[in-house]
Amino acid sequence: xxxxxxxxxxxxxxxxxxxxxxxxxxxxxxxxxxxxxxxxxxxxxxxxxxxxxxxxxxxxxxxxxxxxxxxxxxxxxxxxxxxxxxxxxxxxxxxxxxxxxxxxxxxxxxxxxxxxxxxxxxxxxxxxxxxxxxxxxxxxxxxxxxxxxxxxxxxxxxxxxxxxxxxxxxxxxxxxxxxxxxxxxxxxxxxxxxxxxxxxxxxxxxxxxxxxxxxxxxxxxxxxxxx
Numbered sequence: 541x542x543x544x545x546x547x548x549x550x551x552x553x554x555x556x557x558x559x560x561x562x563x564x565x566x567x568x569x570x571x572x573x574x575x576x577x578x579x580x581x582x583x584x585x586x587x588x589x590x591x592x593x594x595x596x597x598x599x600x601x602x603x604x605x606x607x608x609x610x611x612x613x614x615x616x617x618x619x620x621x622x623x624x625x626x627x628x629x630x631x632x633x634x635x636x637x638x639x640x641x642x643x644x645x646x647x648x649x650x651x652x653x654x655x656x657x658x659x660x661x662x663x664x665x666x667x668x669x670x671x672x673x674x675x676x677x678x679x680x681x682x683x684x685x686x687x688x689x690x691x692x693x694x695x696x697x698x699x700x701x702x703x704x705x706x707x708x709x710x711x712x713x714x715x716x717x718x719x720x721x722x723x724x725x726x727x728x729x730x731x732x733x734x735x736x737x738x739x740x741x742x743x744x745x746x747x748x749x750x751x752x753x754x755x756x757x758x759x760x761x762x763x764x765x766x767x
Contacts, residue, residue, distance in 0.1 A: 545565060547653070562638070571668070573588060580678055583647060594596065599645065602645075603648060603669060603671065603730050605669040605671075605696070606645065606646060606668070606669045607697060609648050609667065609668075609669075611641070611725060611728070612639045612648060612650075612667075612689075613639050613641065613648070614638075614639060614753055614754070615636065615637070615638050615639075615753070615754040616636065616637045616731075616750055616751040616752065616753055616754060617634075617636055617751070617752045617753075617754050618634065618635045618636055618637055618640075618652070618654065618750070619633075619634050619749070619750045619752075620632065620633040620634070620635070620654060620747060620748070620749050621747065621748045621749075621750075622746065622747050622763035623745055623746055623747065623748075625744060627745060633654045633655075633656060633661075633737070634641070634650070634654065634655070634741055635653050635654030635655060635661070636652075636653060636754070637650060637651065637653075637751065638650075638651045639650045639651075642666070646668060647667060647668035648666070648667050648668070649664070649666055649667055650664065650665045650666075650667065651663075651664055652664070652665070657678035660683075661683065661684065662682065662683045663680060663681065663683070664680075664681050665678055665679060665681070665692070666678055666679050667692070667694075668706065673693075674678075675693045675694060675695055676692070676693065676694035676695070676696070676703070676705075677691075677692065677693055677694075678691070678692035678693075678694070678705075679692065680692060680707070685709070686712070687709065687711065687714075688709075688710060689709075690707050690708065690709035691707070691708050691709075692705050692706070692708075693705065693706050701725045701726075702722055702723060702724045702725070703722075703723040703725075704720065704722050704723075705720070705721040705722075705723070706718065706719075706720060706723070707719040707720070707721060715718040716735075718737075718738040719735055719736060719737055719738060719742060719746075720735070720736045720738055721734070721735050721736075722734050722736075728753070729752065729753045730750070730751065730752055730753070731751045732748065732749070732750050732751070733748070733749045733751070734747070734749075735747040735748070735749075735750045737740065
């Protein structure tokens with residue numbers, strides 16, 4: 541797998557996930573409101589919606605699991621570290637991610653981009669909660685793969701504050717590729733997603749992505765997401 545192909549396993553996104561520009565409007569909050577970080581309640585994982593401090597009526601999410609995705613909302617600075625099979629760092633790439641709500645806050649859309657001297661890697665994904673399976677479900681597209689989207693299923697661990705995603709995609713020869721992404725939320729400002737290639741019973745660390753919430757929207761980040 542090439543270094544750029546590693547990028548498509550981020551969740552989504554990782555959670556993955558991983559999130560599509562389908563022409564569907566997000567809610568009416570602006571790009572510059574990314575700094576309104578929601579606060580996680582320990583009792584049940586509910587999130588306080590932005591606007592409550594100003595006396596506005598809190599938004600009622602369809603479920604606590606959907607509300608938890610509020611932790612991802614906003615603009616993030618991204619630093620990727622790619623590893624070879626022996627665990628040695630082979631590349632460091634920087635970029636940004638913008639995450640917005642879709643469909644009356646039933647799902648999130650992730651717009652992910654990194655740049656190198658030779659190309660721009662771009663990915664979109666959608667992530668939502670599947671109440672029937674009691675898991676997060678998502679899909680992930682990028683500008684590198686020619687084998688269709690990756691699919692994502694994830695679970696939340698409240699004790700360790702991690703989201704663990706199982707990501708499945710097709711290789712160029714049609715074989716199934718499986719990755720595991722463990723995304724740890726350090727606080728409301730930082731999160732780290734580690735991607736492992738699943739090879740039978742072995743898990744090989746391929747990438748670590750550090751996310752830091754952007755406090756503003758400088759011009760270079762705006763350019764990344766301009767269509």
